[in-house]
Amino acid sequence: MGVPNADTEPLPSPHGDEGAAFPPPDTTNPTDPLIDADENSDMFDAPQDPPPHLIARFYRNRPSARRKSSATSSRRNSLSSVHSRSSSVQSRRHGSLSGCQSNYIAQHLRRASIIESRRARLADRAAHAEQVRLRAALAKAAPRGSITNSEERALAAQLAKEKYLAKVAAACAEEVARAKRIAEEVKERKLAEEVRARLEMEERHAEVERRRAEYQRNLQARRARRADSAEKKLGTVEEVADVDEEAVDDRTGLKGSLKAKQLSEVEAARRIRRAWTLYRRQKTVAAYTQLNLLHRSSHDTFEDMTKLVADESTISATTGVLMLLGLQDNDDTAALNTRTFLSAFMITGHPVAVMNTTKGAQEQDLIQKATDLITNYEACVSRLARWNHFTPNATQLEQLSQAYSAYTSTFAAWRLQDSSVLIEGMVDSFVELDAIWQTVKDDSRGEVASDYREGIRDNQVMLLSRIRKLAGPDRADFLIKKAIRESRRKRPKKRPAAEVRPRVLESVQPESSVAAQPSLDSDDESAVDEVSPAALVPAYPPSNEELADLFTAMPSNRVLTHELAIDKEYRLEDSQSDLRDQLYRSICENMKRAFEAGDGVLWTVSAAENIREKLLRMLTPGNSMHTLISDTLDLESIRRQCRQGVFSYTGFFEFMGSVLPKLCAPYRDAEMKALTDELNAGENGLDEMTGKLFKILRMVDKLSLDYTNFMIMNASATLIREAPGYEQRMFAKDLEAGVITLAKTEQLWRTAYAQLALQADRRDPEGVRNASDRPSAQKVYAHVLLTLATEHGELQPDLVPETLMLDLRRLQNMRQQALRITVIGAILLTAKNLLKRDSRSLWKNEASRLWHLLSNEPYALPSNADNTTTTPAQKAFSILETAHNMPPATKHQLSGTIARFFAQAAGARLTDPVLKVLSQRLRTHVATRLSASTSSERVRAASSASEALASCGMPEFTAQVGGIVEVLGRVGEVDWRGHGGWYEGVYEKVIEERV
Known part of the structure; x- marks a missing residue:
């Protein structure tokens, strides 16, 4: 075995920790019998590894021979490995038995050490795992009461x-919507540019074709002239050939003289023709130059320029110049094309007066095209002189032709849009005249109808001809029929007399009813009482007046005659229906509790008495139906049956189900059938009984109201005829009794006279003080009436004159409508200006939705409202936002403007300039229409109302303004006829005080 290399043979740590080696046995211990000092010294003499730089040098060409050092985790780097290596080295050196034994002991010790270290490591791991298991069990068993x-x-x-993802999604959605909107706008703009370019190209092609045709015509004419000249020359030659033979010797001289003579005639004709053409061109240019249109268009007023452009001499002179320049042909459309060309001078000189607004993109484009056309035209005309034979420059003529084509196409597109606005306005005027005719055509006496018929017919014929001229016959008829149908659908449907007449009155002859009406020619106010439905309908039995007013919708005679004088179609309405329903339900609940307590006799008799009295009011004594109801609903008999316990509610309901259909009007048949089916069906338990009784009481009230309205309809003609006299007598009676005074009337007239006198003084700075400048009584009265109807803020009863107290609610409604028109008109006008739209364009859908919003909601939320509640201003802005695409900056500006308008309207203080201007314009328009005294003037004002309101910035409110004018006019007429004498006295008193 060689010496283990720490770089090539790494050993794992026995304890599992990186960088730690297994500790070798202590070889330096002198007590160890197996190792002596010599062996220990020999062990340290063992060969060692060379230095790293030598190893790197030796193994440079053999990188695979060495492996990376893994000393931190190698088993061979441990002390036990060193001990084993040293033992093996000694054994090789000595080769003795002791060396073998020492080697065996070392291996044994090393093995035992490794096993022991592994055991300790496993024990540590087991203890650690047990601790982890215990902690997990404790954490799992612990209660999770809180987070x-x-x-x-x-x-x-x-x-x-x-939250961040939602914010990012909202931002992305807004960016996507903005990108889509921009893409749509770019697409629309490109389409418009393509259409415009296509139109211009078509016009250029048409111009080229026209020039080619003209050139062909001129070429043919030149060829024809050359052919005629050749024929003339040929005839001359033939004449020369026939000369007598005696002149043969002189043929050459004769031919020369004849040829010279022929050439002189042709040249003379050509020169005469050139001189004549030059003279005509000079005359044409001189006639146009005298007009000086370019200078006058910028200095003359709009009215003067209109007269100049419409003059026949101007049209004739301009047509000649246009024909000279080759822009027009001498055909039937020359005058129309000339008017189109002259409109460029009007547009460049007076753009606002012509187009009413110059903020739209189409208007700006038209102004630019008109300016280019006039510039090129004047440049061409200025070069027409004698030195160039009044012939335009070819380059300038080409530029002029292109500018003329561009202007005519743009003008045609703008006129198409403008004509649509005019058509809608004239259709509204036609409908307004039809509404006036529908109001006055049923006049029984005929004076009003005869006054209005001719004027309405003439104005409608004039409007119809204009609409057909602009829109064509078929489209004009369609638009008018559709508008009239919608207008009449919105008006309350008038049922015929046969449909609203109660069946109990069908047997009454008209002659007898007319004969029964007394004459009101006398001064006795009891005459009105005799024909009044209040006299025909008996008073309600209870003595309490408030309870009587609750159970009857009948007003006083004075209120009834006043309302009929203002509106001959006036009918009573059940204004207390909700309160009456609550009262009836309370009565039924009390009746139910009384029956449960065993005391229902009194309630049954009271209910039968109530129904009996109301039904007998509608019947004539002695009538079979009157007798039947009187006998069947006899109170004593019902009281006796209830005490004996034999009264049958089933029989009572069956009787009512058979009687009520015979008394109702025909238009209530469906409602009555549903009630009778319910009365005849089901069980009559206590709950069902009280429910049926409640419905019978409500139906009897409706039948009583129908009967009263029918009697009012029959007596309306007489009441309307005598209303002024009756009002005068009742007002004089209250004045004499001291119930009322004329203090508020006099104060209002003083204020109105002072304001009108101040206006007259402003118109008379020199202080002449003509008598004609002094406000008349009619003018002062109109100013008072207009102030009461159109001023902003709540109309308090203390500010209303005594003569107009009956019209308090009506004046309050007109004030609300005037404020609503002003606010909505200002919102729409601001939106149109921000979006660069024509202020005369009709936004009927947006105006209708805003009108419905403000009719049902206030301008501002109450102070105790929740902050999360959507405000009316936000709802109004959403209406415009959903109808039109707007950039973010426009949205922000328009939203703030609407909020400001609503805040000022809620406080009834209009300080914004737009609101103030529109309010003043509305007041002026209403005053102008009220000042019309004759029927023809009123019809003329109504026919031009849509155009006037369009110029004021409120074209969507023709119908609403017409309604205000109509109602206010009728109020003023009725009030002056009833109180004119007192008004004259107040006027004289005011004059005396100022003198």
């Missing part, structure tokens, strides 16, 4: 991870 710190950190890390 450890590691678990808490793990949960927190998981939550943070999920």
Whole structure:
């Protein structure tokens, strides 16, 4: 055996620890009998390994002969290996028995040491495993009542991870949406550019074809002229050949003279033609130069430029220049093409007046194309002079032709969009006129219908012709029919008299009903009471007035006549239905408890009395149905049967199921059938009995309301005719009794007169003070009425004059509508400007959704609302966000603007400039339409309302503004007829105070 090498023969550590060697036996112990000092010295004399640098040098060419040192884990590097090696060396040297014995003992000791070390190592491992097992058992058996710190950190890390992933996903989704939106915009822009390029290319091809055709025509004309010239020359030669033989000697001279003479005529004709052409061109250019369109378009007003462009001389002069430049042909469309060309001067000189807005991309493109066309055109015209025979430069003419084609195509696209806006506005005006006609056509006396019929018809014919001219006959008819159908569908459906007439009144003859109506020509206010449904319907039996008002929807006579005078289709509505339902349910619950307690006689009699009284009100005494109900629902008989315990609710319900269908109006047949089926079906337990009784009470109330409305419909003509006189008498009576005064009316008139006088003074800086400038009574009254209806904020009863107290609720509704129109109009106008859209374009869907939102929700949440609740401003912004694609910056700006508008509307303080301007415009528009005194003026104002509102920035609210004007006009008319005398007195008093 050789000397073990630590680099080539690594040995594992007996203890399992890297870098530790097995300890060799102590060879230096003198007491050891097996090792002496000499042997120990010989052991240290054994050959050792060379130094590392020599080993590296010797084994450089044999890298595989050496292995990496593994001294840290080699078994051969242990002390026991050294001991064994030294023992083997001694045995080889001495070769004695003692050497063999020593070698055997060393191996034995080494083996025993290795085994012992392995045993110790295994014991340590077993002890360690047992400790680990015990700790695991203790940890498993320990109660897990709370989460450890590691678990808490793990949960927190998981939550943070999920939150971060959600944030990343949201950011990615937003980026994806933005990328998609940008891609869509780029795609749309490219498509638009492609379409525009295609149109321009087509126009260029058309222009080339036109020029080629013109060149062919000119070529053919030149050929024809050359052929005629050749024929003339041939005839001249033939004449010369026929000359008499006597002049043969002089033939050469004669031919020369004739040829010279022929050439002189052709040259003269050519020169005359050139001079005539030059004269015509000079005349055309001079006529156009005198117009000086470029200078006047930038200095003249829009009205002056409109008159100049529409003048026939301007069109004729411009057409001549365009034909001279080759941009037009002398055909039927020359005048139309010239007007299109002249519109470029209007657009460059007055862009805002022509297009109403210059913020749109299409408008900006049109202005740029118009500017290029005018620049090239003026450059070409400026070079037309005598020295170049008034012929344009070829290069400039080519540029002008391209600019003209580009402008005409862009103008056609813009006009198509603008015509769609005009068409929608005129259709709205047509529908507005139809709504007015639907309101006045049923006038029984005929004065109103006859006044409006002619004006409405003329304006509708004019609008129809314009719409057909712009949209075509078929599309115009379709749009008008669709708009009228939608408008009439939104209006409340008017049922015919036969459908709303209760069956109990079908046998009454009309003559008898008319004869029964008394005359109201007298001054006695009892005449109104005689025909009033309140007089026809008996008072409710209870003495409590509030309870009586609860069980009847009938207003006072004064309110009834006033409402009918304003709206002849006025009908009573069950405004207390919810409260009445609660009261009936409470009565049924109390009745149920009384029956359970055995005391139901009084409740049964009271219910029968209530139903009997209401049904008998609708019947005439002596009628068969009146007799039947009186006998069947006899209170004494019912009380006696209840005390004896023989009263049958089943028979009562069957009787009501047979009687009620005979009293209801035809339009309630379906509802009545459902009730009778329920009354005749099922058991009559205590719960079922009270439920059926509740439904009978509600149905009887509906029948009573139908009967009252039918009586109002029959008496409405008389009540409307006598309403002003009745109102005057009742108002005078309250004044004499001291119930009311005219203090608030006088104060409002003073304020209105002062404001109008201040406006008149501003218009009269020199202080002339003409009598015509003094506000009239009608003007002051209109100002008061307009202030009450369009001012912002809640209208308090203390601010309403005594003459208009009956219209308080109506004025409050008009104020709310005016504020709603202003806010929604400002929102839409801001959105259109931010998105570079035309302010006249109609966003009807967005306006309708915003109107519905603000009709059902306030402008701001209450102070105690939760912070997580979506605000109305956020809902309004979501309506616009879902309808239109917006960049993030626009979204942020529009959201803040809407929140600011809603906050100001909630506080009724409009400080934003857009809100203030739109509010003033709305007020001015309503005042203008109210100032129309005749029916023709009102019709004319209604027909141009859509255009006026479009110019004001509120084209979506034609119907709403028309409703405000209509209601306010009727209120003013009825109020002035009823209180005009007092208004005149107040006006004179105000004048005297100022004098």
